[in-house]
Amino acid sequence: EKKVVASSAKDLSPSYDWFQTDSLITIVIYTKQKDMNAELVIVDCQDKRLRGEIIIDDHSYLVEVVNIAEKVGKVEIVLNKKDNIHWKMLGQPLEGHNTFIKRTDRGLFYRKCKLVSKTEVTHDTKLFCLMLPKGTLLHVPTGQHVYLKQIIAGTEVVKPYTPVLPSLPLDFQESPHQDGVHIYLMIKIYSHGLFTQALDHLQIGDYISVSNPEGNFKKSQVQTSEDLLLLAGGTGFTPMVKLLNFALTEVSCLRTVKLIFFNKTEDDILWRNQLEQLALKDERFEVQFILSQPSEDWVGKQGKISSSLLSEFVKRSRRDSKALICICGPTPFTEQGVQYLKDLGYSQEEIHAFTA
Ligand code: FAD
Ligand code: NAD
Structure with a gap:
């Protein structure tokens, strides 16, 4: 019986392949899932390092390589080559590369986001607009939160916040703009709050670390x-x-x-x-x-x-x-x-x- 379980787990595990043209690198991930959508794909490409995470139920599949020169269940990550030269390999595999594990065992990944605006909502609450870096593709699903991380007095401090929209759906057009680039957070500043006081002191143009989404709400x-x-x-x-x-x-x-x-x-x-x-x-x-x-x-x-x-x-x-x-x-x-x-x-x- 053990054997059967082992082989079926292997069958469920996604796999990837990659190919290239003169100017593009395409990484294809075969998820073996029928219901893929953009919210289940998180890509970060920074400092010649690529990290692509696919969420599959309570599991996470990761493609993670370094040294890259910049709905049938198939996910394609397409990268523009910096120079039109032939690649011999995709890159050096990093620790989590080609692994399929429980989401909760993956650990949080953070990328630095730029504070682009801060607007008053009430006497103590502000709407913070953060901009994801250029190499990041990330959508925070309805009902999920992210973690913000700051170094405060020499110590790393992490707190959860739930992204909102820039406004409620009041226009007769479709829903408020979710452009995949900006993350809006509505945050109450507590007068003695450790994290919110530091947040309130961030200037426009400053950076703050934002994690991958988490949460168990199902649409x-x-x-x-x-x-x-x-x-x-x-x-x-x-x-x-x-x-x-x-x-x-x-x-x-x-x-x-x-x-x-x-x-x-x-x-x-x-x-x-x-x-x-x-x-x-x-x-x-x-x-x-x-x-x-x-x-x-x-x-x-x-x-x-x-x-x-x-x-x-x-x-x-x-x-x-x-x-x-x-x-x-x-x-x-x-x-x-x-x-x-x-x-x-x-x-x-x-x-x-x-x-x-
Ligand atoms: P702390 O230093 O922890 O506390 C200092 C003082 O602030 C306390 O003595 C108390 O007077 C007051 N205070 C702090 N926390 C609370 C509290 N939870 N309730 C009442 N008074 C408190 N906050 C948001 O503003 N927006 C969000 O979208 C949001 N999303 C969250 C999502 C999740 C899943 C969770 C668990 C919490 C969320 N929070 C949110 C709360 C947030 O994570 C922090 O707890 C909050 O910002 C206070 O942090 P602080 O370090 O400034 O306060
Ligand atoms: P607040 O002090 O302004 O109070 C909001 C309401 O809750 C008021 O009506 C108040 O009377 C009531 N309330 C407060 N304490 C209560 C108690 N002990 N019993 C019954 N009612 C009580 O609240 P706030 O400062 O805006 O704090 C909001 C809270 O929501 C924070 O604790 C935050 O961590 C939490 N939060 C959680 C999530 C999440 O888990 N996903 C997301 C956002 C906020």
């Missing part, structure tokens, strides 16, 4: 739902941005999409104006703001996440409709929320909690 969970309910607390709103965009622009089976957005005060609400506009523009979408420390003139809902608030706002559009509830915020918020949802009769499969 297919949305594609089979009729009601999508999003519970966000503070910057827990960030994973909801791409999710909202995907749901409203690409999922036709959804009947209702509702965001229940918990914040401390009115001033803390992220993209309030855009959310209200989106609710006006798309009749499937509804937003509810709930404040835990409102000022006296707040006429809306107030309180912290509770069973009674959730029973009031989390509802199926029909008695038997298929629902997906996504929740993200401070850890106690998320943990309590999941428990209340279970108490209200929602199953584990209907709930997705965003965590590290």
Whole structure:
């Protein structure tokens, strides 16, 4: 039986080949997968070093060589030759070259990205726009986060952040620009925060290391739902941005999409104006703001996440409709929320909690 397992694992392992013309090098990767798409391919080409990673379920296939002179499951990486000379080999294989291992065993890979803009969102939250280097091809999938790395006082510090879009899908054109070059991050700057203080001190044109994406959210969970309910607390709103965009622009089976957005005060609400506009523009979408420390003139809902608030706002559009509830915020918020949802009769499969 062991033999059978070993040979089938080998059969599943991708392979690669390469060929050339006078001006191009083409590396072909046979993934043996039917559902390939751009989000599953990450390529970095810098300092004569090529790293191509293909994500296949929970596995990762890597092509990694050095010294290079700059949907049937076939991935092609095409490189322009610097000089039109014949290559005798693709390059010296590096440590991870031609390996197919568990994604979690691969380790994070970082590339330096340039800070190109910093825009205020609220009194303490900013939208950072980072630019990927020229030799990098990377798309952060909906529901996934990246890690940022900085050296602070001589020590490497790493924190996770969830890329957003430059805006919500308000235009009547297609979804907001995802050009594969820029990564947008909405980040709250904490006055005593180690990492966010250092981030806030970055100047336009400075560089910061950004990792490959990570996370276990599956878009297919949305594609089979009729009601999508999003519970966000503070910057827990960030994973909801791409999710909202995907749901409203690409999922036709959804009947209702509702965001229940918990914040401390009115001033803390992220993209309030855009959310209200989106609710006006798309009749499937509804937003509810709930404040835990409102000022006296707040006429809306107030309180912290509770069973009674959730029973009031989390509802199926029909008695038997298929629902997906996504929740993200401070850890106690998320943990309590999941428990209340279970108490209200929602199953584990209907709930997705965003965590590290
Ligand atoms: P620290 O030095 O760790 O903390 C300093 C002080 O800041 C604390 O004493 C506290 O007062 C305050 N503080 C710090 N962290 C928190 C917290 N988590 N909740 C409440 N108060 C806190 N943040 C974003 O702004 N945008 C994102 O898109 C985002 N995505 C994330 C994705 C994942 C998967 C996870 C796990 C976290 C995400 N975070 C996000 C939070 C982020 O990773 C950091 O925890 C945050 O930026 C604080 O880092 P810091 O070093 O500045 O604060
Ligand atoms: P915040 O302090 O502004 O609070 C946001 C809301 O959560 C408020 O309504 C507040 O009342 C409520 N809240 C805070 N603490 C609570 C508690 N103990 N119990 C119940 N409700 C509580 O939040 P923030 O500073 O914007 O922090 C957002 C949090 O979201 C951070 O902890 C961050 O790490 C997390 N986050 C996680 C992910 C992820 O895991 N994928 C992504 C983004 C943000």
